[in-house]
Amino acid sequence: MTDEAAIPALAAGVKFRFDAVRQAWVVLAPERLFLPDEQAVAILTLVDGVRTLGAIIDDLAVSFDAPRAVIAGDVTTMLRDLAEKGVLRWAVL
Amino acid sequence: MSALDPPMGLVAELTHRCPLQCPYCANPLALHRSAAELETATWRRVLEEAAALGVLQLHLSGGEPTVRKDLVELVQAAAMLGLYSNLITSGVLLDMPLLDRLAQAGLDHVQISLQDAEPDNADRIGGFTGGHARKLQAARAVTQAGLALTLNFVVHRQNVTRVPAMLDIAEALGAGRVEIAHVQYHGWALPNRDALLPSRAELDGVTATVEAARQRLKGRVVIDYVVPDYHASRPKPCMGGWGRRFITITPTGMALPCHVAESLPGLVFPSVREQSLGAIWRDSPAFMRFRGVSWMPEPCRSCDMREIDWGGCRCQAFALTGDASRTDPACEKSPDHATILAAVAARGATPAAFIYRRYANARETDD
Numbered sequence: 170m171t172d173e174a175a176i177p178a179l180a181a182g183v184k185f186r187f188d189a190v191r192q193a194w195v196v197l198a199p200e201r202l203f204l205p206d207e208q209a210v211a212i213l214t215l216v217d218g219v220r221t222l223g224a225i226i227d228d229l230a231v232s233f234d235a236p237r238a239v240i241a242g243d244v245t246t247m248l249r250d251l252a253e254k255g256v257l258r259w260a261v262l
Numbered sequence: 263m264s265a266l267d268p269p270m271g272l273v274a275e276l277t278h279r280c281p282l283q284c285p286y287c288a289n290p291l292a293l294h295r296s297a298a299e300l301e302t303a304t305w306r307r308v309l310e311e312a313a314a315l316g317v318l319q320l321h322l323s324g325g326e327p328t329v330r331k332d333l334v335e336l337v338q339a340a341a342m343l344g345l346y347s348n349l350i351t352s353g354v355l356l357d358m359p360l361l362d363r364l365a366q367a368g369l370d371h372v373q374i375s376l377q378d379a380e381p382d383n384a385d386r387i388g389g390f391t392g393g394h395a396r397k398l399q400a401a402r403a404v405t406q407a408g409l410a411l412t413l414n415f416v417v418h419r420q421n422v423t424r425v426p427a428m429l430d431i432a433e434a435l436g437a438g439r440v441e442i443a444h445v446q447y448h449g450w451a452l453p454n455r456d457a458l459l460p461s462r463a464e465l466d467g468v469t470a471t472v473e474a475a476r477q478r479l480k481g482r483v484v485i486d487y488v489v490p491d492y493h494a495s496r497p498k499p500c501m502g503g504w505g506r507r508f509i510t511i512t513p514t515g516m517a518l519p520c521h522v523a524e525s526l527p528g529l530v531f532p533s534v535r536e537q538s539l540g541a542i543w544r545d546s547p548a549f550m551r552f553r554g555v556s557w558m559p560e561p562c563r564s565c566d567m568r569e570i571d572w573g574g575c576r577c578q579a580f581a582l583t584g585d586a587s588r589t590d591p592a593c594e595k596s597p598d599h600a601t602i603l604a605a606v607a608a609r610g611a612t613p614a615a616f617i618y619r620r621y622a623n624a625r626e627t628d629d
Contacts, residue, residue: 199348199370200373
């Protein structure tokens with residue numbers, strides 16, 4: 170479901186936090202962890218279980234000063250990928 | 263020489279006590295007794311050192327970690343240190359009151375093992391009557407408590423035809439992840455190898471089932487699939503490389519690059535009773551012994567996969583060739599690859615009887 174009214178949230182048992190030792194943001198999940206790149210960090214920072222996909226795209230289009238359509242494509246792709254991996258879920262409205 | 267990365271995971275084997283007797287258990291044959299276990303204060307200190315060193319995930323394991331009376335306290339300590347906590351359990355002692363306390367203490371994830379999809383055979387394999395039913399109950403309790411759940415099905419010749427049913431169970435119980443984990447031949451699994459090793463045809467059947475199911479279950483259940491490297495042509499990057507990503511602590515406080523490494527002769531493994539985790543990670547000769555690529559013999563040394571598989575598994579090289587520094591025989595480039603092929607060919611038509619994992623069958627420790 171990637172209609173812009175959808176709300177992404179971290180799945181159960183997934184944590185997103187800053188690691189002081191590596192000085193990097195980390196995603197911690199069951200049997201999996203990764204260090205997201207700068208773009209992914211910017212997106213994940215806005216995933217709070219409240220903001221809609223549309224709101225996230227709006228926010229990033231402003232902060233990256235990029236065309237909304239381009240941002241929308243990147244964000245949707247990334248979030249869909251993370252949902253498939255079980256890191257994110259789509260909250261029901 | 264590049265700087266040493268901090269470890270990512272700590273495997274805390276809290277105990278070797280366990281109510282089950284699975285013949286494929288990766289614990290050493292020399293099981294440690296409860297009297298020799300680390301006390302709570304030492305574990306707490308180790309967790310603090312782990313967090314300070316950069317460990318991100320804690321895996322509470324054993325034996326059966328839920329037999330430890332301080333489990334909730336340790337989970338709470340981990341949570342307060344920012345360590346992601348993962349409980350690896352048989353689930354047979356995991357009732358709702360304990361689960362609630364663990365959830366409140368901040369536990370992130372529970373992984374429950376299952377021995378089969380068929381209850382009687384599951385109980386026979388685990389050597390614990392009623393185990394399967396208890397595990398299903400525990401799985402329901404985990405999802406009810408709002409915790410992330412993984413089901414780990416250990417697969418081998420004696421349950422290999424029921425992988426479709428295993429995946430159905432995972433889906434029905436609402437597990438976020440399911441592991442279809444072929445047995446690896448370490449610890450108790452090695453003497454039980456003839457009772458466990460699947461044929462090539464059986465393995466290929468499972469692989470096909472898993473690949474089809476991945477499409478069907480996409481977005482609902484993540485399937486992690488681990489193949490036995492007895493049928494592989496390339497070795498696995500064992501633990502992500504020796505001394506590169508993980509530290510395992512045994513019930514008596516020995517620090518190991520992997521939970522099987524105690525089997526290797528000629529290495530003196532450090533103890534957390536005597537040294538800090540940081541000193542162990544950076545300076546321990548045992549951790550440095552097979553770290554990186556400089557120890558590698560040919561063909562590993564010149565191989566373009568050397569920083570992908572890190573030379574495979576030292577314990578498997580030792581078990582099959584008597585020399586921990588040889589190329590992992592699972593690799594088709596290994597001069598000893600024939601030992602793997604011979605083991606597969608030598609597999610009997612009917613499985614041998616299980617040697618159950620129990621103290622009565624264990625070797626003596628040095629405790």
